[in-house]
Amino acid sequence: MNKILIIGAGTAGTMMAVHLSRRLNRKEWAITVLDKDENHYYQPGYLFIPFGIYTWRDVVRKGSKYMPEGVDYLLGEAEQIVADRNRVKLKDGREITYDILIIATGTTIHPEETEGMVENGWRENIFDFYTVEGAEALGKKLPDFKGGRVAIHVAEMPIKCPVAPLEIAFMTDWYFAKKGLRKNVEIDFVTPLPGAFSKPATAKVMGHMLGERRINMVADFGTERVEPGKLISYDNRTVEYDLLITTPTNMGDALMARSGLGDDLNFVPTDKHTLQTSAKDNIFALGDATNLPSSKAGSVVHFQSEILAENILSYIKGKELKASFDGHSNCFIESGYGKAFLIDFNYDLDPVEGTYPFPIVGPFSLLKETRLNHLGKLSMKFVYWNILLRGIPVPGITSKMGRLGKIIPADSGTV
Amino acid sequence: MATKEYAGKTVNVTDDGYLTDPSQWTREVAQAIAAEEGITLTNTHWKVIDFLKKDFAATGALASMRRINKTGGIATKDLYEMFPDGPLKKAARIAGLPRPTSCV
Ligand SMILES: Cc1cc2nc3c(=O)[nH]c(=O)nc-3n(C[C@H](O)[C@H](O)[C@H](O)COP(=O)(O)OP(=O)(O)OC[C@H]3O[C@@H](n4cnc5c(N)ncnc54)[C@H](O)[C@@H]3O)c2cc1C
Numbered sequence: 001m002n003k004i005l006i007i008g009a010g011t012a013g014t015m016m017a018v019h020l021s022r023r024l025n026r027k028e029w030a031i032t033v034l035d036k037d038e039n040h041y042y043q044p045g046y047l048f049i050p051f052g053i054y055t056w057r058d059v060v061r062k063g064s065k066y067m068p069e070g071v072d073y074l075l076g077e078a079e080q081i082v083a084d085r086n087r088v089k090l091k092d093g094r095e096i097t098y099d100i101l102i103i104a105t106g107t108t109i110h111p112e113e114t115e116g117m118v119e120n121g122w123r124e125n126i127f128d129f130y131t132v133e134g135a136e137a138l139g140k141k142l143p144d145f146k147g148g149r150v151a152i153h154v155a156e157m158p159i160k161c162p163v164a165p166l167e168i169a170f171m172t173d174w175y176f177a178k179k180g181l182r183k184n185v186e187i188d189f190v191t192p193l194p195g196a197f198s199k200p201a202t203a204k205v206m207g208h209m210l211g212e213r214r215i216n217m218v219a220d221f222g223t224e225r226v227e228p229g230k231l232i233s234y235d236n237r238t239v240e241y242d243l244l245i246t247t248p249t250n251m252g253d254a255l256m257a258r259s260g261l262g263d264d265l266n267f268v269p270t271d272k273h274t275l276q277t278s279a280k281d282n283i284f285a286l287g288d289a290t291n292l293p294s295s296k297a298g299s300v301v302h303f304q305s306e307i308l309a310e311n312i313l314s315y316i317k318g319k320e321l322k323a324s325f326d327g328h329s330n331c332f333i334e335s336g337y338g339k340a341f342l343i344d345f346n347y348d349l350d351p352v353e354g355t356y357p358f359p360i361v362g363p364f365s366l367l368k369e370t371r372l373n374h375l376g377k378l379s380m381k382f383v384y385w386n387i388l389l390r391g392i393p394v395p396g397i398t399s400k401m402g403r404l405g406k407i408i409p410a411d412s413g414t415v
Numbered sequence: 416m417a418t419k420e421y422a423g424k425t426v427n428v429t430d431d432g433y434l435t436d437p438s439q440w441t442r443e444v445a446q447a448i449a450a451e452e453g454i455t456l457t458n459t460h461w462k463v464i465d466f467l468k469k470d471f472a473a474t475g476a477l478a479s480m481r482r483i484n485k486t487g488g489i490a491t492k493d494l495y496e497m498f499p500d501g502p503l504k505k506a507a508r509i510a511g512l513p514r515p516t517s518c519v
Pocket residue numbers: 007008009010011012013034035036037039040042043044045046047076077078079104105106107129130131160161164253255286287288289296297298299300301330331332
């Protein structure tokens with residue numbers, strides 16, 4: 001019996017287990033999935049928790065519930081990957097051998113990477129919304145906040161779901177507007193990027209939107225440290241706040257450092273098209289755990305999982321890895337007031353206007369704020385738990401980015 | 416694609432002024448690009464440039480500021496002082512390396 005081991009039962013690990021359990025000959029291949037956390041999280045839902053729209057019940061399920069039949073689901077933490085001996089040591093002393101390893105360990109926040117962030121008010125007046133606990137704590141704080149300065153902050157790139165800080169900014173504006181308190185609240189958007197987003201066309205639309213919402217943009221801000229009530233940049237600029245909503249440094253799991261498999265942020269160097277790691281032929285990686293220049297997002301994981309399943313089948317047959325990931329990413333950008341944007345792009349083409357996934361009929365509009373996009377965003381919770389995680393195809397949504405329905409300017413794209 | 420003259424040498428550059436052919440880079444070219452950026456290169460600047468070039472040759476990618484700090488041993492604060500307003504963009508340009516790609 002040959003063995004495939006998947007480390008991580010989040011979005012990526014679960015989708016891989018589903019694809020492989022269907023496509024591999026189960027008499028020849030055993031699939032094991034390992035995770036240190038018995039829970040699986042619908043992370044896009046965290047955005048709605050601080051505003052009382054979702055609670056933790058909407059976003060947490062038992063991971064085992066989503067494992068296909070016949071897949072071994074193991075609870076335990078991987079301590080070290082011993083690549084030359086094809087084995088993984090667990091924290092509790094167990095060892096697992098494999099023929100093929102898939103790394104799907106995601107990324108988590110590290111506030112301790114920024115000097116002073118943990119010491120000077122973490123979860124008192126400094127909150128993240130990248131964990132259930134952080135989002136809930138912020139939800140408890142917001143009702144007491146009657147006025148003052150709110151800073152929405154990104155510590156360092158890359159972060160998962162790079163539009164989430166924009167969304168929380170729009171939602172915060174909306175929240176205080178609804179309560180009639182907006183005039184007492186100043187909102188700053190503080191980012192290390194030169195604009196609101198990394199892709200120019202989107203940065204322009206989002207920059208405009210921030211202006212309309214009277215959210216003040218503080219760009220190129222490389223955060224050196226946090227002092228009580230103050231963010232200080234490497235070039236000595238200061239942003240004062242009463243409430244800091246931050247996205248701390250995102251890092252891959254420390255397992256990579258212990259195994260000598262990660263870069264400076266513990267992300268795994270991986271071929272951006274085939275998803276094979278540079279460490280060894282029989283080790284593959286997908287999702288937030290890799291160093292790929294694509295967005296770290298659930299939609300990306302969904303597209304990558306189809307490509308990787310294909311390549312693993314080729315690898316087993318000793319064939320060339322022909323399936324190629326094109327960097328396809330799409331995401332809704334919730335903008336408050338019951339509306340949202342949608343963007344769809346890949347390695348080569350920046351987000352453009354148009355309709356998605358079908359020409360003319362859409363139903364969603366690209367790079368425009370609509371009510372239907374918002375309904376799309378809200379429906380994602382159901383779609384995630386019941387369709388995407390179960391590997392059921394969605395009509396019109398393909399792993400390769402489609403060009404139909406997009407208005408592609410002659411000079412756009414190739415970055 | 417355009418050409419430019421630095422230190423009496425014609426080099427190929429991108430629209431935003433990054434060398435496209437690493438073999439055209441010399442220490443004199445670097446000095447001339449730095450001068451254009453309003454920077455006079457000192458030993459500490461050279462330490463950064465040498466690290467970036469060596470690391471690029473080894474990894475095929477431009478080091479991040481975190482990597483320059485953690486692996487190259489140069490404090491981020493110092494980088495901002497040496498190459499004001501966008502240290503990585505400027506240091507890469509002077510080192511004759513590609514423009515940093517912003518992450519998505
Ligand atoms: C606030 C927020 C909003 C978001 N919004 C969107 C959105 O609108 N659209 C979108 O597409 N995406 C969004 N995302 C991103 C999306 O949730 C992630 O990209 C996706 O979940 C990544 O999947 P993954 O499997 O790579 O990582 P994860 O789902 O995080 O799974 C990693 C798993 O690995 C396990 N693990 C890690 N290390 C070990 C170890 N050593 N041993 C054992 N197990 C280990 C963890 O316990 C975890 O279960 C959002 C994320 C956040 C935080």
